[in-house]
Amino acid sequence: MAEAHQAVAFQFTVTPDGIDLQLCHEALRQIYLSGLHSWKKRFVRFKNGVMTGVYPGSPSGLLVVVVSYMSSTKYAQIDPGLGLFAKLGKHLPVSTYMSEETQRVVGGVLVSTGLWVSVIFVMRSVLKSLLSWHGWMHARHGSVSMSTRIWMLLVKLFSGRKPMLYSFQSSLPRLPVPPVKDTMKRYLESVRPLMDDDKYKRMEALAKDFEKNLGPRLQWYLKLKSWWASNYVSDWWEEYIYLRGRGPIMVNSNYYAMDFLYVFPTHRQAARAGNGIHSIMLYRRRLDRAQIKPIFLLEDRVPLCSAQWERMFNTSRVPGEESDTLQHVNESKHIAVYHKGRFYKVYMFYDGRLLLPREIEQQMERILADTSEPQPGEQYLAALTAGDRIPWAKARAEYFSKGKNKQSLDAVEKAAFFVTLDDTDQHYDPDDPVHSLDSYAKSLLHGKCHDRWFDKSFNFIVFKNGTMGLNAEHSWADAPIVGHLWEYVLSQDPVNLGYNEDGHCKGKPHPNLPGPQRLQWEVSEDCQTVISSSLKVAQALADDVDCHIIPFNKFGKGLIKRCRTSPDAFIQIALQLAHFRDKGKFCLTYEASMTRLFREGRTETVRSCTNETCAFVRSMMRDETVSREERLRLLKDAAEKHQNLYRLAMTGCGIDRHLFCLYLVSKYLGEDSEFLKEVLFEPWRLSTSQTPLQQVDLFNLKEHPELVTSGGGFGPVADDGYGVSYIILGEDLINFHISSKRSSPETDSHRFGSNIKQAMTDMLDLFQLNDKKAKK
Known part of the structure; x- marks a missing residue:
C-alpha cells in the first residue's frame, strides 16, 4: 500500500561491448519539472523582494523618471551627469572609454536614479511620520474629523499603488517606549480595585521608589534598544515568554481553531482532507508570491505589520535544554501525515504542479486503507512534543540525531505543515450541543496527547466524520495570523472547491501518482521509556482541562x-x-490587544x-x-x-510589555527590584x-x-x-x-x-x- 516509490533516473550495466545506459525518461522528466518549479519560485521571490524593496516606488516609476529626465535635459542642453564623469576622469579612466553621448546617457541614468531613490526615501519618511499619528483612534465611532480626513488623504498620497503583503514594512514606525512615570501611574490605577488600602499604599511606595531610582537607569537601556532594534519588545517576548518555557506547550501555549458550526460539507474524511490541504497549499502559494493583501484599519488606510506571516509554513519549534529555537526552511514540497500511530511523508507536487484536491484525497485514501501496524515506539512518539521540553530535548539529541530517526524527524520538522487523520468523530450535535462541542474543543486542544505534532507551526486535523480544525504553536505568531489562513480555507471549502454528489472531491484520481512514503523509525527501549514519561505528563494535563463552548x-x-x-x-x-x-x-484580567500598527509588533495587555x-x-x-x-x-x-x-x-x-522589558534589563544588569518582581509574578x-x-x-x-x-x-x-x-x-x-x-x-x-x-x-x-x- 503506502510505500516509498523510488524512481530511478538511470541504470547501467557493463557488457563486453561497453557500458549500456538505461535512462528512465519519466524520472528525468520529473527532475526537470521539479527544478523548473524551484527556479520559478526563486524568480518570484526575487521579483517580490525588488517590488517590496522600492515601495512606495516601482520599477515602472524608475523608467518614467529616467525617460523624463533624459528628455528634459536633452532639449535644455544640460549635462545630466553634472560634471560627474569629468571629475571621475581625473582619478579613474572611466570617461576615456565612453563617447560624449554615452557619458550623457549614463550620467542621466545615474542622476535620475538617484533622484528616484531620494523621492522614495522622502515618501517613506513622510509616510512613517504620518503613520505615527494616532489621533484618528480617538474619534467617536461613525464620525471623522476634518483633521483626520486630511491625514487620510496624505496617507493615501504617500502610500503608493497596489501594495503587496510586505510593502509597508519599512514605512511602519517603531514601537515607542512609554515614559516610566506614565507606566507607573497606569499600573497603580490598574491594581487599585484589586488591593485594600494597606496593600495599595505599600505598592504605591514601591512604584514611586522605582520611578525615582532604578527605573530611569533601566529606561535608558530600553531607549537605546528601541533606537537600534526594529522592535524593543518582540524578540525578548518570543524568547522569554515562549521559547524559554520548559513546561509542556500543549494546552499551556498552543491554541485551536474550529470548523463551521452548522455545515457538514462531506462525511468522507479523505475528501475533506483533500480540499482542506489543497486550500492550505493555495494559501501558501499566494503567500510565497506576496499576493495576500496587507491588513488595513480605517477604510484601508492604516496598514498593520505583516512580519508574522514569514514563518507560517515550513516551520517547527526545536527543543533545547535551556531554550527552544524556531527552525524555518524556505522550501518544502511535502507534508507529514499521522494516522493510527503511523507517520507518512506525502509530496504535494507532481508533474511540476500542485496536486489537485481529488489527487490529495487519493493519497489520504491510501493512508486510511493501510492495515500495517505501527513500528515499536512509533505510535506514541509525538507525545515527546506534548510533555516537558527538557526530556524531549535530551531525547532528540540522543536518539534522533542520526540514521533513520534523523531522516524521519527531518521529514516531519521540515514539512510544510502537519496533518492528523483522527480516528474519532467530532462535530456539533444539535441534540447534545454542550457535550459535543466540549469534546470537540478538547480534541483540538490536546487530542490523545500523542496524535498531534505540537512543535509544528500548525496541525491540520481531519476527524473520521469529516469535521476539521487546527492546532497552532504560539511562538512564531499570534492567533489573528492563523485565523487569516483558516478563514481562507473555510471560504474555499465548500463554496469554491466543493464536492461531488457522492461526497468525493471534484475531479478524478491520478493513475500514475506515486503513493505516500511511510516514515521509518528505530525507537529503542530507553527512548520508549522517555516517550511513556512524556505521555503520562501530557495526559495528566489534558485530563485536567475543562472546556466549555457557548454559541450565544x-x-x-x-x-x-x-x-x-x-x-x-x-x-x-x-x-x-x-x-x-x-x-x-x-x-x-488579561485581554490581548495587538501592537501591529508598529513594525514587528505583536501583542499588548489591556487590564x-x-x-x-x-x-x-x-x-x-x-x-x-x-x-x-x-x-x-x-x-x-x-x-x-x-x-x-x-x-x-x-x-x-500599554503597561505590561514595558514592565516586562524593564524587568529583563534589570536581570541583565544584575539589579533586583522588589517592585518588578511583584508586578511580573502576579497571576x-x-x-x-x-x-x-x-x-x-x-x-x-x-x-x-x-x-x-x-x-x-x-x-x-x-x-x-x-x-x-x-x-x-x-x-x-x-x-x-x-x-x-x-x-x-x-x-x-x-x-x-x-x-x-x-x-x-x-x-x-x-x-x-x-x-x-x-x-x-
Missing part, C-alpha cells in the same frame, strides 16, 4: 451597537460581572478590570438599591474607560482574547448565516483561573470558548458559562431596547 445567539453586535456601546467593551464588562458572580471577587468596571459590577449586585439609570451611567463610564485603555495598548502606551486569573473575523468579504453571513465558524480557544493561564476566547459573528451570534482546570475547587467552566450568559442578558436589559421599540 440571544443577541450579537447588532443590538449592542444600537446601545451605542463597543461590542468588545460590552463583552469584557460582562465577563467581569460574570466572574464576580462566579467567585465573589475581582481579579487581575480590563478597572475602577469603573468594578463600580458598575457592584451596582449590579445591590439589588434595587441602585436605579437602572445609575447602572446605565456606570456601564457607559466603564465602556468608555475600556476603550481608552484599548487605544493606549494599540498605540504603544492572570482571567485571561481573555477576541478572535476577529478579518476577511468579512469571504463570508456573506446575511444570505448564508449557516456559514459561521465556531472560532477557537486556548487553555487556562492560571491553575485557579479561566481562559476565555470569543468571536463575534455577524449581527446575532457570539461564540465563547471557556477553559479551566478541574483540579481547582474555585473554577467550573460550565458554571462560568452560565454566568456569562446571564451577565450579557442583564446588561442588555438596562438599555430597555424592547420598550423603546414598542414606543416607536
Whole structure:
C-alpha cells in the first residue's frame, strides 16, 4: 500500500561491448519539472523582494523618471551627469572609454536614479511620520474629523499603488517606549480595585521608589534598544515568554481553531482532507508570491505589520535544554501525515504542479486503507512534543540525531505543515450541543496527547466524520495570523472547491501518482521509556482541562451597537460581572490587544478590570438599591474607560510589555527590584482574547448565516483561573470558548458559562431596547 516509490533516473550495466545506459525518461522528466518549479519560485521571490524593496516606488516609476529626465535635459542642453564623469576622469579612466553621448546617457541614468531613490526615501519618511499619528483612534465611532480626513488623504498620497503583503514594512514606525512615570501611574490605577488600602499604599511606595531610582537607569537601556532594534519588545517576548518555557506547550501555549458550526460539507474524511490541504497549499502559494493583501484599519488606510506571516509554513519549534529555537526552511514540497500511530511523508507536487484536491484525497485514501501496524515506539512518539521540553530535548539529541530517526524527524520538522487523520468523530450535535462541542474543543486542544505534532507551526486535523480544525504553536505568531489562513480555507471549502454528489472531491484520481512514503523509525527501549514519561505528563494535563463552548445567539453586535456601546467593551464588562458572580471577587484580567500598527509588533495587555468596571459590577449586585439609570451611567463610564485603555495598548502606551522589558534589563544588569518582581509574578486569573473575523468579504453571513465558524480557544493561564476566547459573528451570534482546570475547587467552566450568559442578558436589559421599540 503506502510505500516509498523510488524512481530511478538511470541504470547501467557493463557488457563486453561497453557500458549500456538505461535512462528512465519519466524520472528525468520529473527532475526537470521539479527544478523548473524551484527556479520559478526563486524568480518570484526575487521579483517580490525588488517590488517590496522600492515601495512606495516601482520599477515602472524608475523608467518614467529616467525617460523624463533624459528628455528634459536633452532639449535644455544640460549635462545630466553634472560634471560627474569629468571629475571621475581625473582619478579613474572611466570617461576615456565612453563617447560624449554615452557619458550623457549614463550620467542621466545615474542622476535620475538617484533622484528616484531620494523621492522614495522622502515618501517613506513622510509616510512613517504620518503613520505615527494616532489621533484618528480617538474619534467617536461613525464620525471623522476634518483633521483626520486630511491625514487620510496624505496617507493615501504617500502610500503608493497596489501594495503587496510586505510593502509597508519599512514605512511602519517603531514601537515607542512609554515614559516610566506614565507606566507607573497606569499600573497603580490598574491594581487599585484589586488591593485594600494597606496593600495599595505599600505598592504605591514601591512604584514611586522605582520611578525615582532604578527605573530611569533601566529606561535608558530600553531607549537605546528601541533606537537600534526594529522592535524593543518582540524578540525578548518570543524568547522569554515562549521559547524559554520548559513546561509542556500543549494546552499551556498552543491554541485551536474550529470548523463551521452548522455545515457538514462531506462525511468522507479523505475528501475533506483533500480540499482542506489543497486550500492550505493555495494559501501558501499566494503567500510565497506576496499576493495576500496587507491588513488595513480605517477604510484601508492604516496598514498593520505583516512580519508574522514569514514563518507560517515550513516551520517547527526545536527543543533545547535551556531554550527552544524556531527552525524555518524556505522550501518544502511535502507534508507529514499521522494516522493510527503511523507517520507518512506525502509530496504535494507532481508533474511540476500542485496536486489537485481529488489527487490529495487519493493519497489520504491510501493512508486510511493501510492495515500495517505501527513500528515499536512509533505510535506514541509525538507525545515527546506534548510533555516537558527538557526530556524531549535530551531525547532528540540522543536518539534522533542520526540514521533513520534523523531522516524521519527531518521529514516531519521540515514539512510544510502537519496533518492528523483522527480516528474519532467530532462535530456539533444539535441534540447534545454542550457535550459535543466540549469534546470537540478538547480534541483540538490536546487530542490523545500523542496524535498531534505540537512543535509544528500548525496541525491540520481531519476527524473520521469529516469535521476539521487546527492546532497552532504560539511562538512564531499570534492567533489573528492563523485565523487569516483558516478563514481562507473555510471560504474555499465548500463554496469554491466543493464536492461531488457522492461526497468525493471534484475531479478524478491520478493513475500514475506515486503513493505516500511511510516514515521509518528505530525507537529503542530507553527512548520508549522517555516517550511513556512524556505521555503520562501530557495526559495528566489534558485530563485536567475543562472546556466549555457557548454559541450565544440571544443577541450579537447588532443590538449592542444600537446601545451605542463597543461590542468588545460590552463583552469584557460582562465577563467581569460574570466572574464576580462566579467567585465573589475581582481579579487581575488579561485581554490581548495587538501592537501591529508598529513594525514587528505583536501583542499588548489591556487590564480590563478597572475602577469603573468594578463600580458598575457592584451596582449590579445591590439589588434595587441602585436605579437602572445609575447602572446605565456606570456601564457607559466603564465602556468608555475600556476603550481608552484599548487605544493606549494599540498605540504603544500599554503597561505590561514595558514592565516586562524593564524587568529583563534589570536581570541583565544584575539589579533586583522588589517592585518588578511583584508586578511580573502576579497571576492572570482571567485571561481573555477576541478572535476577529478579518476577511468579512469571504463570508456573506446575511444570505448564508449557516456559514459561521465556531472560532477557537486556548487553555487556562492560571491553575485557579479561566481562559476565555470569543468571536463575534455577524449581527446575532457570539461564540465563547471557556477553559479551566478541574483540579481547582474555585473554577467550573460550565458554571462560568452560565454566568456569562446571564451577565450579557442583564446588561442588555438596562438599555430597555424592547420598550423603546414598542414606543416607536
